Amino acid sequence: MSQELNMPLIRLLVVKDWQLFQKQLAALVLAGIVALALLGLAKPWSFYLGSLLLIVVLVAAACFAIGTSLLTERKEQTLAFVMSLPVSPLDMTVSKLAGNLITFGVPFLVLLLGTLLVILGTPLPDGLLTMAILLFGHVLLAYCLSLTVAMQVESEGWNLFVMITSMVLINPFIMLLGQIDSIREPARGNDIVWSTPALAILAAQILLSLAALGYILWRHRRRAAFY
Amino acid sequence: MTAAFAVSGLCKRYPQFELKDLNLSLPEGTVMGLVGVNGAGKTTLLRLLTGIAAPDAGQVEVLGRRLPEAQVAAKRDIGFASEDMRLYRSQSLDWHMQLMRQIYPAWDESYAQHLIQRFDLNPAQALAGFSHGQRVKALLMLCLARRPRLLLLDEPTTGLDPVARMEVLESLADVLRDDQRSVLFSSHNTHDVEQLADSIAFLHRGQLIAHADKESFLDNWRRLLCLGQAPGNLKAWPELAQVRAAGSQIEIKVRAWREDLPQRLDAIGLSVQRADPMTLEDIFVTTVRAGGVA
Amino acid sequence: MHSEAILSHLLLLSASDPRPMYQQIVDQITARVMAGDWRPGQALPSIRELAASSQVSVITVKRAYEELERAGVISTRHGKGSVVAERSEQTRLLLEAALQQHLHEAIAQALRLGLDRNSLHRQLDAALDAHPQLQASEGSTP
Numbered sequence: 001m002s003q004e005l006n007m008p009l010i011r012l013l014v015v016k017d018w019q020l021f022q023k024q025l026a027a028l029v030l031a032g033i034v035a036l037a038l039l040g041l042a043k044p045w046s047f048y049l050g051s052l053l054l055i056v057v058l059v060a061a062a063c064f065a066i067g068t069s070l071l072t073e074r075k076e077q078t079l080a081f082v083m084s085l086p087v088s089p090l091d092m093t094v095s096k097l098a099g100n101l102i103t104f105g106v107p108f109l110v111l112l113l114g115t116l117l118v119i120l121g122t123p124l125p126d127g128l129l130t131m132a133i134l135l136f137g138h139v140l141l142a143y144c145l146s147l148t149v150a151m152q153v154e155s156e157g158w159n160l161f162v163m164i165t166s167m168v169l170i171n172p173f174i175m176l177l178g179q180i181d182s183i184r185e186p187a188r189g190n191d192i193v194w195s196t197p198a199l200a201i202l203a204a205q206i207l208l209s210l211a212a213l214g215y216i217l218w219r220h221r222r223r224a225a226f227y
Numbered sequence: 228m229t230a231a232f233a234v235s236g237l238c239k240r241y242p243q244f245e246l247k248d249l250n251l252s253l254p255e256g257t258v259m260g261l262v263g264v265n266g267a268g269k270t271t272l273l274r275l276l277t278g279i280a281a282p283d284a285g286q287v288e289v290l291g292r293r294l295p296e297a298q299v300a301a302k303r304d305i306g307f308a309s310e311d312m313r314l315y316r317s318q319s320l321d322w323h324m325q326l327m328r329q330i331y332p333a334w335d336e337s338y339a340q341h342l343i344q345r346f347d348l349n350p351a352q353a354l355a356g357f358s359h360g361q362r363v364k365a366l367l368m369l370c371l372a373r374r375p376r377l378l379l380l381d382e383p384t385t386g387l388d389p390v391a392r393m394e395v396l397e398s399l400a401d402v403l404r405d406d407q408r409s410v411l412f413s414s415h416n417t418h419d420v421e422q423l424a425d426s427i428a429f430l431h432r433g434q435l436i437a438h439a440d441k442e443s444f445l446d447n448w449r450r451l452l453c454l455g456q457a458p459g460n461l462k463a464w465p466e467l468a469q470v471r472a473a474g475s476q477i478e479i480k481v482r483a484w485r486e487d488l489p490q491r492l493d494a495i496g497l498s499v500q501r502a503d504p505m506t507l508e509d510i511f512v513t514t515v516r517a518g519g520v521a
Numbered sequence: 522m523h524s525e526a527i528l529s530h531l532l533l534l535s536a537s538d539p540r541p542m543y544q545q546i547v548d549q550i551t552a553r554v555m556a557g558d559w560r561p562g563q564a565l566p567s568i569r570e571l572a573a574s575s576q577v578s579v580i581t582v583k584r585a586y587e588e589l590e591r592a593g594v595i596s597t598r599h600g601k602g603s604v605v606a607e608r609s610e611q612t613r614l615l616l617e618a619a620l621q622q623h624l625h626e627a628i629a630q631a632l633r634l635g636l637d638r639n640s641l642h643r644q645l646d647a648a649l650d651a652h653p654q655l656q657a658s659e660g661s662t663p
Contacts, residue, residue, distance in 0.1 A: 006299055009330060012326065012329055012330060016326065019318075019322075020315065020317065020318070076313055076315075076316060077311055077312060077313040078312075078313050078314065078315055080309060080311050080312040080313070081312045081313065081314060081366075083279050084277060084279070084302065084305075084307040084308075084309075084312070085302065085330060086298075086299045086300070086302040086303045086330065087299065087302075088298060088299050091299070224281045224295050224296065225278060225279060225280050225281035225295040225298070226279045226280065227274060227279060227280035227281070256579075257579070257580075258578060258579070396576055397576055400572070400573050400574075400575075400576040400577075401573055402573075403569055403572045403573040403578075403579055404569050404570065404572075404573045405569075406569060418536065422536070422542075422576065422577065422578065423576065423577075423578050424578055425578050425579055425580040426580075440580055441578060441580055441581070442543065442580055442581060442584050445541070498633065500633075504541060
């Protein structure tokens with residue numbers, strides 16, 4: 001059983017998913033710019049609003065990326081159409097993974113970069129950098145977990161549950177960060193400090209994210225057919 | 228003669244039903260019509276033939292390739308359109324054609340344009356605005372324009388208005404010209420099967436209850452109207468599928484017609500007034516009601 | 522190709538016709554040949570070409586061609602397609618034999634119904650009236 005990947009077709013499928021995502025991408029980038037602008041104003045009210053909007057945009061990016069390429073495909077039954085193309089189940093898995101990571105990854109990285117620039121370039125205390133990165137780390141982890149579930153489970157209900165729950169956990173996560181002295185204290189100053197707890201949390205986020213993605217590939221490696 | 232596909236000992240189990248020990252093959256350059264009630268296993272069989280589904284037991288060989296292992300190579304030469312397939316609602320037919328052009332080198336642009344005209348489709352319109360009939364025709368067009376060696380079609384004319392149905396049949400008939408291209412289509416419109424198929428396969432509850440070339444299959448069936456009294460054991464005659472009596476008028480549906488049957492019926496007091504061929508629809512319904520023995 | 526195009530268009534097949542499709546093809550081609558519209562030696566469309574242009578299955582056209590061949594109306598050259606057969610007495614005799622058989626069957630049926638000779642004549646006249654192209658009086662075919 002050859003497990004060669006049909007690269008040209010995978011590329012096409014990824015481009016297809018990217019094209020389908022264009023409208024949402026434009027809206028997200030726009031909202032993201034507004035969020036960053038609000039952050040950059042560095043007033044208490046604008047900071048609050050801006051960071052809220054930023055989180056909303058990040059969550060939206062995750063939901064749209066997973067939604068359009070996986071959930072909607074199943075619901076609108078276009079999956080059957082794609083399966084009839086010269087693709088193997090492994091090709092599909094790879095293209096969905098790659099497509100998803102790209103459609104989510106682009107707004108994610110753009111916003112991450114933008115946030116870092118805003119923090120460093122404006123009157124905002126540079127020490128916020130650590131917390132900001134940890135926040136993005138949480139969103140990344142939540143996204144990877146939701147993606148893993150979405151690729152395994154067809155039920156829209158369960159998928160929504162996982163996405164919403166993991167994103168809602170941002171709140172308690174931020175509070176948790178606030179409890180840790182070595183993270184809360186430097187956030188007011190202009191020194192960027194990476195304390196051990198901060199590094200540990202970041203490492204855990206990245207490793208768990210990679211583990212989730214690796215699990216997807218491992219699970220789908222042996223599938224001979226779609227049904 | 229090479230086989231477009233050949234399945235042997237095919238088994239596939241689903242919670243609702245199962246395909247049991249199916250043996251079926253399609254000679255290259257011929258058309259097979261698959262007939263069966265909903266849930267008989269037609270869609271499952273088609274999925275197994277495309278390599279989308281893997282059998283629990285048995286072999287599937289399509290265009291000389293083992294499935295589902297070689298499904299990528301096989302699908303390059305297979306055109307599969309099923310009832311549950313949808314195109315991307317937010318995109319236009321042009322967008323889909325561009326996708327096809329990039330995937331399939333055998334894409335015939337002029338033929339695609341010809342079909343668009345004939346099917347009266349608007350290539351620039353988003354698929355969301357297409358009616359059911361237009362959607363079915365669009366899917367079919369995307370299949371046909373590649374000129375695939377094997378066409379697997381699940382209910383290609385179901386739900387279409389009579390005019391659209393005629394357009395689809397005419398475009399399917401074009402495939403007949405090429406003796407290297409084969410078609411398997413399942414249909415509730417038994418008339419389509421009767422018209423275009425070279426061979427017929429009846430699927431019922433996951434089993435193949437009949438598989439024969441169309442002309443001899445239809446020749447075997449007759450509907451007789453007789454006068455007389457039917458003896459009690461008439462229904463037990465194996466060549467009769469159904470016997471109905473209304474007074475001294477007896478209607479007999481024969482599944483194994485022989486020239487000497489009227490004589491034999493005459494000998495037991497039934498005089499045959501007329502013997503007519505039956506439509507495939509009638510044969511199908513009679514077979515299912517007779518307990519699925521054809 | 523030109524002759525094939527003409528031949529295809531002259532075949533008017535319909536599902537509304539009660540006769541089986543292969544029979545319609547046989548009857549129409551036979552009638553044209555007997556009437557002299559199609560000359561001996563004229564090429565018939567290939568089986569697949571006729572199947573595709575009339576939306577009829579290949580196996581049905583094949584069956585029709587085989588019957589026409591048996592009846593001597595057409596002759597098939599191996600690998601080269603079919604042509605209208607050279608006119609021979611054989612063909613006419615075969616068709617007349619078939620007509621006789623049909624007449625015998627009609628008579629048998631009439632007897633079952635208890636019809637007498639005159640009633641059967643009346644039935645025949647009524648049937649002929651329903652077919653205006655068949656002249657009751659003599660009309661010699663070319």
